[in-house]
Amino acid sequence: MIREPAVKKVLYWCDQCNVPLIGRTCACGARVREIALLQPYDLRPALAADMALIRSLLAERFGDLPLQKVVLLNKTGGADRADLVIAHGDRFGWLTFDPVARKFSLDIAPEALPYILPYATRGVVDLEAEAAVSAHKGRIGGKRFPLKSPVPDGTVIVSYKNRFGTGIVRDGQIRVKELAPVSPRTRPDPDWDVVIEKNRYHLKNLERNAIRTIKKHINDRPCANVSFSGGKDSTAVLHLARKAGIDKAFFIDTGIELPETVEFVASQGVEIIRKGGDFFQAVEKAGPPGKDNRWCCKLLKLHPLKIYLAETGPCVTIQGNRWYESWNRAELDETSQNPANPMQLNVSPIRSWRALEVYLYLWWQEAPMNPLYEKGLERIGCYLCPAVLESEYEDLRRMHPALTDRWDEFLIRWAEKNGLPDAYHRWGLWRWRALPPKMREICRDRGIPVNEDFTLKAAPVTKRAEVATTKAIKTREPAAPAKNEFTPDEIRKDFPILGDIVYLDNAATSFSPEPVVEALVEFEHRYRANVGRGVHRLTRIATQRYWHAHEKVARFVGGEAGITVFTKNATDAINMVAQGLSWKPGDRVATTILEHHSNLLPWRALAKHGVGLDVIGIDADYALDLAALEKAVAGGVRLVAVSHASNVLGVTTPVAEIARICREHGTLLLLDAAQSAPHMPLDVSDLGCDFLCFSGHKIFGPTGTGVLWMREALLEPPVLGGGMVENVTAEGFVPADGYQRYEAGTPNVGGGIALGVAVDYLSAIGMDRIRRHEERLTARLIAGLSALDGVTVYAGRKPGSRIGVVSFTIDGVHPQEAAQLLDEEADILVRSGHHCCQPLMEHLNLPNGTVRASMAAFTTEQEIDLLVAAVDEISRGR
Incomplete structure (x- = not known):
């Protein structure tokens, strides 16, 4: 049940001044009367667009009627907009919007007749002229009668034997409400300036109490600010807070705000926090948000707020929440700690104000207001918020068609x-995941099926949807190169999986953009065939594109002169080298403490062939010990296998120096570029590696x-069979040239072709x-x-010698627990543990491993800031 403070269920009215009052007394001293309001008891002035709408609806039904300057709207329940219209201190009628018919209606109340009857030039039904009525015996009020002459459906004025009332016409019949004698009435017609003057005493009390509340809590945290939304309530609170001595205010731009709001916010000198997420990307995965499924708030508001508060620190935030805004706020206390951002203590100094008090206060103070209110919007916020009424969205379609069309x-x-x-x-049914009773009733009456859980029943996907999806696939293009510095906005649309998550586990697996996915689908749908062993059209297409993909990948690493082999992954490629060289006892391999297990275990396995292994260490800044490496190579090493970049620390190895050492001693060099290939240009001629x-x-x-590039075909094919031979006889075989020699059997044709599209995509960026x-x-x-207490960062100090991989630990928090908290509380996905580098973890004395954040081209600054803010909260023990 909504909390209903005293005196808030009624509106006071001074009949002498003909004005509404927010207190029990009028400045004129006359006695006032009470007007019962309807739940949720919130009421507001009818503004310019409201007045124009009411006048047009009256004129449509009854002709050009006068309308009092001071009209109030009492919000009530309904399928969409439903307001009780109050004029002259009486119920004037009910203003509603039908979301199915997409139109407004105004049903006048009998109390309105004394003010409009003398001026009505149409819409009056004389029941005495209707034969069926003249023959009727008994009470007429509440009865239904057929009409003799056609009358448009809707509300009408009814006259019968010098009595008057209202009625509703539907399908040639009229239902008559109660009839009674009506005497024309006139009252003073004050404007809102008079209303303000008569309420001045009450407005001063409201202001005094609100400022006292703000000052009472202003020092509860080290700093204070105002949460500003651009709406009337936050405008009132901003005005009050500034009187109380608070100057700092912030506005979170969700990216789907109306331009008038953003302009208004900027005009008020409020700091604008730019959007922290892309709604239109997230909605492709999550689906439309609903009143009962507001997933967007976390992405668009709470995440940016977390970033902002991480910089601000603990604070008191003055907010404009009111009891009567929504059922969720009906129990709002004077202060409350934000559960999503515990550093923030929220103070609600106008929580007991109705919208009427807010408007009167702002007008009294001559404070500027968002112009969208006068244009007909009641709720100011994201223009596609599910909480927006369909009636308001119709107005937005006229105001901003480019926004609503999307x-x-x-x-x-x-x-x-x-x-x-x-x-x-x-009909706007998307605004709920589970339809409320009023919308279920509409669906039932119109034959729209609803599931038992009150969701809309889905039919099979239509052919139209299939065509639309196919068309969308065909029109997708990779990102085009640009001259300016790269920004993730250029490509994020191509990664719908990102949506409402912050993905920072790219060192393990990154995502595929739409062109890559489409290439896979196209292969399966259009030309799925084996390669290199047929002449029909599909195999010719597949063979050509598979070969072309090898060329693309070779060009991506500057390796056109060598041999580019497609593998399952980097692990497979390293094992091909380990198994393809002819080892003999006494051979040695040198690797480093930085290595992933995939570049360590294959070399350890060679011990059964008498092959030794040297593991080179690192210094305090995680840089490779080149002197130790050179000493090992000079002592006789056949192969150096080294990571180009660490998947734990992000540090890069000095490949040019390593290659020089290898060349001087006739040593082969294998470079594991699994972590460097996504982050930097690669050219094997500059790197000087052999693999x-x-x-x-x-x-x-x-x-x-995966890819194995070889400068020369030094390896024995690890797998024999179809596809890797030029010729086979009873006595033996001749292996094929080029990459075919190393790709026996049916390869991952679609994957290889899509890999070629992936390197094209990266190259285009x-x-x-x-x-x-x-x-x-x-x-x-x-x-x-590094600036956070209790957080230790494991990363190199030299910006030019590292990639976007950063490991860290939080004092007292297990890395696995930290990763889980980041996922559950901030939607941030990171990796925790040893990262397949246990020898390195032992070297760093990190038995539990680390938390690892790894970036990709689509990572944004806001996501980095959100991670820092979330880690700060965890480190503080919240």
């Missing part, structure tokens, strides 16, 4: 994709794909641009985490 297009597409009826979009390995799933490609972008993000993350 949302309408999505809703139509979503409904088609999920087999939902047109009513989902046309280069990396995985496809870390460079936007499909899982189950520009690896140099990606490198600079990630350098900025890495520096931002390291600086942010």
Whole structure:
């Protein structure tokens, strides 16, 4: 049950002045009367657009009627907008919007007749002229009668034997309400300035009490600010807070605000916090938010607020929440700690105000107000918020068609994709996941099926949806190169999986953009065939594209002169080298303490062939000990196998120096580029390596794909069979040339082709641009985490010698627990544990491992800031 403070269920009215009052007394001293209000007891002035609407509806039914300057609207329950209209201190009628018919109606109340009857030129039904009525015996009020002459459906004035009332016409019949004698009445017609003057005493008390509340709590936290939304309530609170001595205010731009609101916020000198998430990307995965499923608030408001508060620190935030705004706020206390952001103590100094008090106060103070109110909007916020009424959204369609068209297009597409009826979009049923009783009733009356859990029943996906989806796939293009510095906004639309999550586990597996996914689908749908062993059209297409993918990947690493082999992943590629070289007892391999298990275990396994292994250490800044490496190589090492970049610390190894050492001693060099390939340009001619390995799933490609580049065909094929031979006789075989020699059997054709699309995608962005972008993000993350008490960062100090991989620990918090908290409380996905590098963890004395955040080209600054803010909360023990 909504909390109903004393005196708030009624409106006071002074009949002498003909004005509404917010207190029990009028400045004129006359006795006032009470007007019972309807739940939720909130009422507001009818503004310019409201007055114009009421006048037009009256004129449509009854002709040009006078309307008092002071009209109030008492919000009531209904299928959409439903207001009790109050004029002259009486019930004037009910203003409603039908979300199915998409139109307003105004049903006048009998109390309005004394003011409008003398002026009505149409819409009056004389029952004495109706034969059926003249023959009727008994009471007429409450009865239904057929009409002799046609009358448009809707509310009418009824006259019968010098008595008057109202009636509703439907389908040629009229239902008559009570009839009574009516005498014309006139009263003073004051404007709102008079209302303000008569309420001045009460407004002063409201202001005094609100300022006292603010001052009472202003020092409860180290700093104080105002949460400003651009709406009337937050405008009133901003005005009050500034009188109380608080100047700092912030506004969270969700990215789907109306331009008038953003302009108004800027005009008030309020700090604007830019959007922390992309709603239109998230909605493609999560579906439309609902009044009962407000997933968007966390993404668009709570996450940016967390970032802001991480910089501000603990604070008192003055907010404009009121008891009567929504049922959720009916129990709002004077102060409350924000459960999502515990650093924030919220203070609600106008929680007992109704909208009428808010408007009167702002007018009294001559405070500026968002212009959208006078244009007909009652609720100011995200223009596609599910809490917006359909009546307001109709106004928005006229005001901002470019904005609403985008949302309408999505809703139509979503409904088609999920087999939902047109009513989902046309009637605004998308605003609920489970329909409330009033909307279920509308659906039942109009034959729209509803499930037992009150969700809309879905039909099979229509052919139209299939066509629309196919068309969308065909029109997707990879990101185009740009001259300016790279920003993730250029590509994030191509990663619908991101949506409402912050993904920072790219060192394990990154995501594939739409062009890569489409390439896989196209292979399966259009030309699925084996490669290199047929002449029909499908195999010719597949063979050509598979071969072309090898060329693309070779070009991506500057390896056109060598041999580019497709593997399952980097692990598979490294094992091919380990198994493909002819080892003999006494051979040695050198690797480093930085290595992933995939670049360590294959070399340890060679011990059964008498092959030794040297593991080179690192210094205090995690840099490779080059002197130790050179000493080992000089002592006789056949192969050096080293990671280009650490998947734990993000540090890069000095490959040019390592290659020089190897060349001087005739040693082969294998470079594990699994972590460097997604983050920086690679050119094997500059790197000087003999083998280069990396995985496809870390460079936007499909899982189950990888690359082994070889300067020369030094390896014996690890697998024999179909596809890797040029000729086979009874006595033996001749292996094929090129990559075919190392790809026996049916390869991952679709994956290989899609891998070629992935490197095209990265090349279109520009690896140099990606490198600079990630350098900025890495520096931002390291600086942010390093500034937190209780957080230890494991990363190199040299910006040019690291990639976007940062490990850290939080005092007293197990890395696994930290990762789980980040996921559950902030929607941030990171990796925890040993990261397949246990020898390195032992070296660093980290038995539980670390938390690891790893970036990709689509990572944003806001996501980095959100991670820092979330880690700060965990480290503080909240």
